């Protein structure tokens with residue numbers, strides 16, 4: 001149990017996933033979590049669902065909390081950071097989940113000495129199956145990194161990386177759930193096309209993705225080896241695989257991760273420009 005108050009500044013999809021995961025794991029108590037937002041109906045919904053404290057006053061939340069999670073969209077981050085900067089002194093641990101936003105740019109807004117951990121989580125955190133990468137800012141201590149890691153470990157796996165790799169992480173695992181949901185939806189449509197009822201097709205598709213990932217992680221085997229185990233000579237899987245290769249699945253996935261990584265960099269550059277004004 002974390003004996004600290006955590007404020008989520010901007011409680012949308014990603015912050016809710018972390019918040020719910022933290023409560024589910026028993027890492028934080030609802031009374032030690034403050035969730036901020038703009039719309040009263042959203043705050044009521046969060047209060048009702050999780051019993052956390054809610055407010056539209058970011059500055060008051062930042063003043064009260066020990067740990068501040070910056071969780072608005074990158075495009076809204078500069079305004080938020082300028083607003084809460086007076087409350088964010090070196091006694092606070094600041095965790096950013098924003099795609100692209102560099103630590104140096106946040107430090108420029110928050111002043112020298114700001115203890116910042118930049119992270120890239122993903123939405124499966126909601127069910128304790130997240131994948132999060134973390135990078136430590138110059139003024140954050142090893143202890144700060146350990147506290148941030150504990151938060152994200154309670155909702156999934158964590159990896160510490162150099163900050164310059166976080167845009168790539170954003171392209172792969174941060175954005176990855178969107179790719180996989182598209183794949184599951186497409187596989188379900190395919191199941192319907194070959195005659196399965198919709199619900200049966202969706203259940204089979206989702207479990208196939210989950211089970212394959214679990215098999216890979218638990219056996220630590222190479223994905224090619226596990227693919228070969230499914231693929232009999234002259235059988236069904238090779239017929240399907242040939243079609244996927246002809247459709248350029250690998251190249252398409254590589255291009256997707258590259259495009260998302262590029263977009264994370266662009267978002268960071270836009271933030272930098274704003275923070276220089």
Ligand SMILES: NC(=O)C1=CN([C@@H]2O[C@H](COP(=O)(O)OP(=O)(O)OC[C@H]3O[C@@H](n4cnc5c(N)ncnc54)[C@H](OP(=O)(O)O)[C@@H]3O)[C@@H](O)[C@H]2O)C=CC1
Pocket residue numbers: 009010011012013014015036037038039042058071072073074076080097098099120121122123174175
């Ligand atoms: N979604 C994802 O899969 C991932 C997202 N991220 C990062 O998480 C961050 C949030 O993304 P996501 O959760 O998807 O976005 P959402 O739009 O779902 O959440 C952002 C929330 O912030 C609120 N908000 C906006 N401005 C303010 C403000 N000034 N004060 C208080 N609340 C505010 C919004 O309220 P309102 O609805 O009223 O506008 C909204 O609820 C981004 O920086 C993104 O890069 C990182 C990893 C994965």
Ligand SMILES: O=C(O)[C@@H]1CCC=N1
Pocket residue numbers: 099170174175
């Ligand atoms: O699309 C986005 O910008 C966010 C960041 C990572 C995943 N979703």
